[in-house]
Amino acid sequence: MQKSPSASSLGPGGLDLAQAFFKPIQNCDPPSSTKRHTKISVIGVGNVGMAIAQTILTQDLADELALVDAKSDKLRGEMLDLQHAAAFLPRTKINASVDYSVTAGSDLCIVTAGARQNPGESRLNLLQRNVALFSNIIPPLAKYSPDSILLIVSNPVDVLTYVSWKLSGFPSNRVIGSGTNLDSSRFRFLIADHLDVNAQDVQAFIVGEHGDSSVALWSSISIGGVPVLSFLKNQQIAYEKQTLENIHKAVVESAYEVISLKGYTSWAIGYSVANLARSLLRDQRKIHPVSVLAKGFYGIDGGEVFLSLPAQLGRGGVLGVTNIHLTDEEVQRLRKSAETILEVQSQLGL
Numbered sequence: 130m131q132k133s134p135s136a137s138s139l140g141p142g143g144l145d146l147a148q149a150f151f152k153p154i155q156n157c158d159p160p161s162s163t164k165r166h167t168k169i170s171v172i173g174v175g176n177v178g179m180a181i182a183q184t185i186l187t188q189d190l191a192d193e194l195a196l197v198d199a200k201s202d203k204l205r206g207e208m209l210d211l212q213h214a215a216a217f218l219p220r221t222k223i224n225a226s227v228d229y230s231v232t233a234g235s236d237l238c239i240v241t242a243g244a245r246q247n248p249g250e251s252r253l254n255l256l257q258r259n260v261a262l263f264s265n266i267i268p269p270l271a272k273y274s275p276d277s278i279l280l281i282v283s284n285p286v287d288v289l290t291y292v293s294w295k296l297s298g299f300p301s302n303r304v305i306g307s308g309t310n311l312d313s314s315r316f317r318f319l320i321a322d323h324l325d326v327n328a329q330d331v332q333a334f335i336v337g338e339h340g341d342s343s344v345a346l347w348s349s350i351s352i353g354g355v356p357v358l359s360f361l362k363n364q365q366i367a368y369e370k371q372t373l374e375n376i377h378k379a380v381v382e383s384a385y386e387v388i389s390l391k392g393y394t395s396w397a398i399g400y401s402v403a404n405l406a407r408s409l410l411r412d413q414r415k416i417h418p419v420s421v422l423a424k425g426f427y428g429i430d431g432g433e434v435f436l437s438l439p440a441q442l443g444r445g446g447v448l449g450v451t452n453i454h455l456t457d458e459e460v461q462r463l464r465k466s467a468e469t470i471l472e473v474q475s476q477l478g479l
């Protein structure tokens with residue numbers, strides 16, 4: 130990797146200089162050992178990895194950020210560019226290397242490396258290309274950070290989360306896919322836009338595959354605590370089922386539209402993943418629709434499949450799965466989504 134001057138190579142004795150500037154305070158308390166040092170690694174510094182990295186930095190989520198990519202020049206360029214924003218950001222130590230030892234001791238490893246969709250291409254179509262990469266990415270991450278949480282973002286995210294679980298040997302509560310946290314944000318935006326309310330007041334989940342077979346949980350949507358469908362029914366306000374279907378269709382088509390317009394998606398997934406990182410590392414115990422080992426929940430019993438369910442996230446990873454009431458139709462759609470993923474997964478022979 131090409132070298133440019135680093136802080137330690139600018140002149141003699143960085144430590145000596147520091148001591149000349151700052152007269153040590155005698156008898157001060159030693160640094161508190163109760164404050165946890167938080168380290169996040171991001172693998173893949175493409176559009177998605179960098180959107181995540183910069184959101185993590187602006188939201189002050191880590192003391193240390195390690196970046197890894199296969200392209201050393203791009204990697205060093207991205208690291209320097211972020212380091213040069215130090216004067217405007219909360220203090221975070223940023224390192225980068227093609228060598229996975231830079232990730233050692235991470236609390237959270239976020240994987241975004243790999244191929245992305247071409248316009249019109251489905252996420253599932255990326256499988257063979259990205260599974261091959263994962264066999265070189267997950268084992269070293271697990272080796273250097275055996276106690277970390279793995280958060281998978283690369284597509285197809287549900288199958289790659291399953292692959293990461295197998296390759297890492299981690300317990301399933303520490304292997305999570307970003308799943309439909311992003312789709313649910315798109316869903317909440319579209320509902321909020323339709324009703325002219327704030328998206329943060331809309332509680333609404335998309336579950337199942339992060340992809341074409343995702344399922345909108347209309348029966349449990351509420352706005353500011355008011356359950357929407359039962360409210361409409363009680364007030365005898367008619368609504369078209371087609372309007373609901375169209376909103377879900379718009380969610381499914383969102384990524385295709387953005388990719389056809391700008392080539393990739395980045396900002397929304399950046400915020401979505403930073404939001405997950407906060408819940409995990411700050412032990413927020415918030416409920417997020419993320420890809421988890423779904424076997425045994427909502428009657429999904431066809432095999433070991435990762436798909437999105439509303440899960441409570443905290444410092445231990447996945448703490449539990451919420452038992453939301455689903456209609457029969459929603460349960461059927463969710464099981465169908467599980468079958469779609471399992472069918473693709475069965476081609477892997479893992």
Ligand SMILES: NC(=O)C1=CN([C@@H]2O[C@H](COP(=O)(O)OP(=O)(O)OC[C@H]3O[C@@H](n4cnc5c(N)ncnc54)[C@H](O)[C@@H]3O)[C@@H](O)[C@H]2O)C=CC1
Nearest residue numbers: 173174175176177198199242243244245282283284393398
């Ligand atoms: N789960 C989700 O909601 C979303 C997932 N994605 C997925 O994220 C992935 C990345 O997308 P972009 O950042 O737009 O792609 P990109 O092409 O901009 O970046 C991919 C990066 O991965 C690196 N890479 C490739 N092989 C590697 C290896 N073996 N080790 C380390 N680094 C490697 C490349 O050098 C490149 O920097 C894609 O699979 C995409 O489909 C994208 C948006 C949302």
Ligand SMILES: CC(=O)C(=O)O
Nearest residue numbers: 252284311384394398
């Ligand atoms: C690319 C992708 O998976 C998304 O933006 O939803």
